Amino acid sequence: MIGTDAEQVVALATRLSASPLDLDDRGRIELIDALERLKNVAAAAQGRIAADLDASVRMADAERGVAAARRGRGVAAQVALARRESVHLGTQHLGLAKVLRDEMPHTAAAFRSGHVSEWRATLLVRETACLSLEHRQAVDLLLAGDPDALAALGDGEIVAEAKKLAYRLDLESFVERRARAESDRHVSVRPAPEVMTRLSALLPVKDGVGVYAALRAAAGAAIAAGDGRSRGQLMADLLVARITGRTDPAEGEPAGDGVGGVAGGVGVTVNLVVPDSVLTGQSDEAAHVDGYGPVPADLARELAAHAEWLRRLYAEPATGALVSMDSVARFFPAGLQLFLRLRDRTCRFPWCDAPVRHADHVCDAALGGATCAHNGQGLCEAHNHAKQAHGWTARPRPGPRHTVEITTPTGHTYDSCAPPTRQPRCVETRPGVWTLVA
Numbered sequence: 001m002i003g004t005d006a007e008q009v010v011a012l013a014t015r016l017s018a019s020p021l022d023l024d025d026r027g028r029i030e031l032i033d034a035l036e037r038l039k040n041v042a043a044a045a046q047g048r049i050a051a052d053l054d055a056s057v058r059m060a061d062a063e064r065g066v067a068a069a070r071r072g073r074g075v076a077a078q079v080a081l082a083r084r085e086s087v088h089l090g091t092q093h094l095g096l097a098k099v100l101r102d103e104m105p106h107t108a109a110a111f112r113s114g115h116v117s118e119w120r121a122t123l124l125v126r127e128t129a130c131l132s133l134e135h136r137q138a139v140d141l142l143l144a145g146d147p148d149a150l151a152a153l154g155d156g157e158i159v160a161e162a163k164k165l166a167y168r169l170d171l172e173s174f175v176e177r178r179a180r181a182e183s184d185r186h187v188s189v190r191p192a193p194e195v196m197t198r199l200s201a202l203l204p205v206k207d208g209v210g211v212y213a214a215l216r217a218a219a220g221a222a223i224a225a226g227d228g229r230s231r232g233q234l235m236a237d238l239l240v241a242r243i244t245g246r247t248d249p250a251e252g253e254p255a256g257d258g259v260g261g262v263a264g265g266v267g268v269t270v271n272l273v274v275p276d277s278v279l280t281g282q283s284d285e286a287a288h289v290d291g292y293g294p295v296p297a298d299l300a301r302e303l304a305a306h307a308e309w310l311r312r313l314y315a316e317p318a319t320g321a322l323v324s325m326d327s328v329a330r331f332f333p334a335g336l337q338l339f340l341r342l343r344d345r346t347c348r349f350p351w352c353d354a355p356v357r358h359a360d361h362v363c364d365a366a367l368g369g370a371t372c373a374h375n376g377q378g379l380c381e382a383h384n385h386a387k388q389a390h391g392w393t394a395r396p397r398p399g400p401r402h403t404v405e406i407t408t409p410t411g412h413t414y415d416s417c418a419p420p421t422r423q424p425r426c427v428e429t430r431p432g433v434w435t436l437v438a
Helices: 004-018 025-063 075-083 087-102 105-112 118-127 133-144 147-151 155-169 171-182 205-224 231-244 297-305 334-344 381-387
Strands: 186-192 196-202 287-289 293-295 358-361 376-379 393-397 403-407 413-417 425-430 433-437
Touching: 025 075, 025 087, 025 105, 025 118, 075 087, 075 381, 087 105, 087 118, 087 381, 105 118, 105 133, 105 147, 118 133, 118 155, 133 147, 133 155, 205 231, 287 297, 293 297, 334 358, 334 376, 358 381, 376 381
Parallel strands: none
Antiparallel strands: 186 196, 287 293, 358 376, 393 403, 403 413, 425 433
């Protein structure tokens, strides 16, 4: 049964979605304003409830004798599932709620009253994270003590004012913050439109500016020598050449075209999951590149044609499920780990797009769970740890593709289904009527 409070919220949502909005333009603007405040109030209520859940779970963990460092494990994952988002975002939401409750009462009050959004509250928490509790609360009072004045500030103004106050209160924290930021340097990749990727590097300013200047100078020299490509194209080509060790295209030589690595360069493997009908030209279904996502059939054929090594994984024709692989080992062998990663593509928890980091036994190996594809799933590190907390269970269950049923400590269940290798097609079954078919 849904609790009374939850029922009231669901009833309000139903009324809002079903009610005809026959308003004049003034009424439309007033309703937009009211709904914006309602969104903020609802987000603040979510945060308070999440913080209360965390406190309750930690208390129960303490009563069970759980070590202090492990108390509260899995709460952020439960919150993320309820909010239909990744565990990373769930952790941020829970962390924000706890800081507002314990350290920033004026920002919390402005949030609860709808004067600021969750994002603006996050900005204030982020910009004061390096301060002592005393200084943080001083900034909280100065910026959020007057909710109406805070509501009048834009995002950039909030950040700028918080930085000014923090700098004035504690100069040393800025030095520590810079050192902490430099320790978080990393490289990431994410999909971009039109079968492109965005490769990003978070670097200390001297390194980032230095890398950019070096690429720009080399591209300028190539343009001066008569290269017909744009400066941006040359900088991108030079970056790829210098990182992978492939022949520098700016020096007049082709970059090479092997997926498995180029002579004289760094060996690189690109894992491609594709129906054989695409490789033979009988189908133009999308393929899947590990670490990127769907790619069109022509690119899949190009990648396969230029590959030095080709690994074949076959799918069951009717459902598109990849075939199973088994092992008698306690730990998943490398080949089976790769299979799980290629089958699941991203973390199997619902709404989590994080890369697969762990090959996990759905039913714990210590409880007799087999080391096989059917009892295996790819998880991110955070969800693998969350799943080990008290009260979590998971089990494979029948489905058109590999399916796992996840049950949280509160008894809520969520189904996770592996993505299909064959994408549905849109077919015109009769004039003007289109149907999705497997």
